[in-house]
Amino acid sequence: MTYLATRLAAVKPSASMAASIAAKALRAKGLDVIDLGLGEPDFPTPPHIAEAAYAAALRGETLYTAAAGTPALRAAIAAKLSRENGLDYVPDEIVVANGAKQIIFNALMATLNDGDEAVLPAPYFVSYPEMVKLLGGVPVMPVCGAETHFRLTPAALEAAITPRTKWLFLNMPGNPSGAVYSAAELQVLGEVLARHPQVLILSDEIYEHILFDGRDFVSFGKACPELRDRTLIVNGVAKAYAMTGWRVGYAAGPAPLLKAMNTVQSQSVTSVAAPMQAAALAALTGPQDCIASFRTAFERRRDLVVAGVAKIPGLTLTPPEGAFYAYIGCAELIGKVTPEGKTLIDDTAVVDYLLNHAHVGSVPGAAYGVSPFFRISTATSDAVLTEAIARIGRAVANLTVAK
Ligand SMILES: Cc1ncc(COP(=O)(O)O)c(C=O)c1O
Numbered sequence: 001m002t003y004l005a006t007r008l009a010a011v012k013p014s015a016s017m018a019a020s021i022a023a024k025a026l027r028a029k030g031l032d033v034i035d036l037g038l039g040e041p042d043f044p045t046p047p048h049i050a051e052a053a054y055a056a057a058l059r060g061e062t063l064y065t066a067a068a069g070t071p072a073l074r075a076a077i078a079a080k081l082s083r084e085n086g087l088d089y090v091p092d093e094i095v096v097a098n099g100a101k102q103i104i105f106n107a108l109m110a111t112l113n114d115g116d117e118a119v120l121p122a123p124y125f126v127s128y129p130e131m132v133k134l135l136g137g138v139p140v141m142p143v144c145g146a147e148t149h150f151r152l153t154p155a156a157l158e159a160a161i162t163p164r165t166k167w168l169f170l171n172m173p174g175n176p177s178g179a180v181y182s183a184a185e186l187q188v189l190g191e192v193l194a195r196h197p198q199v200l201i202l203s204d205e206i207y208e209h210i211l212f213d214g215r216d217f218v219s220f221g222k223a224c225p226e227l228r229d230r231t232l233i234v235n236g237v238a239k240a241y242a243m244t245g246w247r248v249g250y251a252a253g254p255a256p257l258l259k260a261m262n263t264v265q266s267q268s269v270t271s272v273a274a275p276m277q278a279a280a281l282a283a284l285t286g287p288q289d290c291i292a293s294f295r296t297a298f299e300r301r302r303d304l305v306v307a308g309v310a311k312i313p314g315l316t317l318t319p320p321e322g323a324f325y326a327y328i329g330c331a332e333l334i335g336k337v338t339p340e341g342k343t344l345i346d347d348t349a350v351v352d353y354l355l356n357h358a359h360v361g362s363v364p365g366a367a368y369g370v371s372p373f374f375r376i377s378t379a380t381s382d383a384v385l386t387e388a389i390a391r392i393g394r395a396v397a398n399l400t401v402a403k
Pocket residue numbers: 039098099100101102125171175204206235236237238244247248249
């Protein structure tokens with residue numbers, strides 16, 4: 001269509017959204033579909049958070065706020081970063097936006113010139129490369145497969161950096177792999193980055209609280225304090241407090257970068273809705289017990305999925321160390337034949353088969369840059385997950401070897 005901007009030609013809509021739409025379409029036909037495509041906590045937002053938004057609206061907190069966020073919320077974020085992450089930021093080094101996604105968008109909008117490169121270790125969050133392309137940048141996506149536990153190695157980082165590199169994105173725990181970096185692993189990446197002063201680092205820490213096996217979370221900022229003046233710490237309330245629909249994310253970073261991000265924000269969305277900021281304030285300053293109970297539930301489900309997948313011949317799963325996804329390897333299914341006589345040529349075909357035969361919705365690894373895998377979300381009840389794994393097992397057992 002001629003009226004669309006040319007920069008949109010290379011940009012794909014969200015693959016997880018697309019998977020969810022396909023699952024919904026099948027459900028609309030009356031089929032009992034389990035949709036494990038989209039990833040959001042299945043718990044309700046804790047009531048004291050919802051009540052804080054209501055109370056704020058009744059108090060008259062219904063006007064525009066400063067683009068960077070209310071002083072109270074930014075102070076609470078500074079306190080959180082100090083208390084939980086050992087990071088020292090003043091409120092002027094903090095911005096609030098409509099979700100971590102908008103933070104990332106604003107940061108890229110504020111920094112990318114045409115042709116600038118962003119290193120996005122694959123598998124990556126589906127929105128990263130699309131945002132980079134939307135804003136004129138070039139995604140560089142080194143593959144970090146199961147053999148490195150889906151973690152970027154210093155050698156792969158060094159090989160990916162060029163004089164045009166503007167950003168390195170890190171995401172831990174990672175979506176879709178659940179991989180986490182230790183302080184030592186971050187520090188060796190930091191040593192590579194120290195040799196390339198043109199590279200900014202975006203550390204997406206939105207899943208920090210969903211961490212298993214008693215691990216402690218180490219922020220990139222804590223591991224590599226010497227890179228503070230080019231590090232943007234990205235976080236939000238969506239995953240930790242079951243607040244995906246409230247749309248509040250935040251970032252801490254060097255003042256010149258934040259000032260530019262604020263300009264983008266003030267000339268586009270103005271600010272986050274005031275009652276939503278009051279809700280985020282209540283989340284960060286109120287009772288924190290929901291975090292531990294969500295984590296316990298997610299860890300139990302992780303265990304359930306790891307045990308279930310281990311019993312399905314042909315599938316592999318590196319146990320996720322955090323977040324609420326399982327990135328399941330399906331190399332042995334490629335080339336096999338469905339009961340309809342169709343050969344599974346790639347992970348997109350596997351996902352299609354699982355949707356149509358097992359009635360389980362998932363997302364192909366192709367969307368995350370590492371194939372052949374498929375991602376399921378474990379943010380659903382134990383009973384639903386158990387049923388989904390059983391269905392996947394039966395569907396896999398129904399495949400035959402090509403003659
Ligand atoms: C790695 C990662 N970053 C950011 C987001 C989005 O966060 P928000 O809802 O705060 O925009 C997601 C959501 O799936 C994610 O997986």
